[in-house]
């Protein structure tokens with residue numbers, strides 16, 4: 001797949017109904033309540049110096065272990081940690097991941113869309129309603145909710161720019177992502193408080209040649225391999 005196709009995918013995701021702010025008709029029936037909550041609680045929800053962490057646990061590990069077509073790449077599961085620290089009114093984000101499909105000559109293998117999703121729990125296998133043994137991105141929605149903040153190159157931009165998500169590398173399939181954005185600007189763009197302890201982090205993306213069953217759903221125009229959830233963690237405040 002060429003890079004310009006990925007740019008098109010970025011547009012598809014940006015326009016998709018899963019990005020929290022781009023479909024106000026569908027996602028904001030309670031917008032006045034959310035706004036009120038933001039004004040009342042936002043300043044208290046993210047005090048200066050607060051630190052939030054999500055331990056990322058594997059999702060769909062069997063896809064990497066049994067369906068990955070490339071024996072050179074990690075067949076371990078994806079895991080890691082995501083940290084969010086409040087410093088001088090900025091949200092400093094760091095995501096460490098290991099055991100994810102690494103980038104190689106066949107760009108964009110190794111590209112890993114990652115987001116803060118709006119709801120408060122990671123899916124279990126009970127989310128696999130079509131019984132194909134895989135929790136796809138659509139089946140996970142009732143658990144993790146819509147995309148709230150894409151963790152891409154521009155953290156302050158709440159639209160999803162797929163080509164700028166991190167690439168894993170090396171035999172361990174690891175990456176470290178770091179970015180910052182103004183909390184006030186993020187909350188203004190979202191029209192609600194970040195309220196991190198009620199959110200969580202989802203990492204997506206397996207080898208693009210993974211032979212997924214046709215029953216695995218995806219976002220419109222985006223390969224299911226790119227959107228497949230591979231790790232998830234619920235955010236909690238540790239400081």
Ligand SMILES: [Cu+2]
Nearest residue numbers: 114115147202
């Ligand atoms: Cu996501």
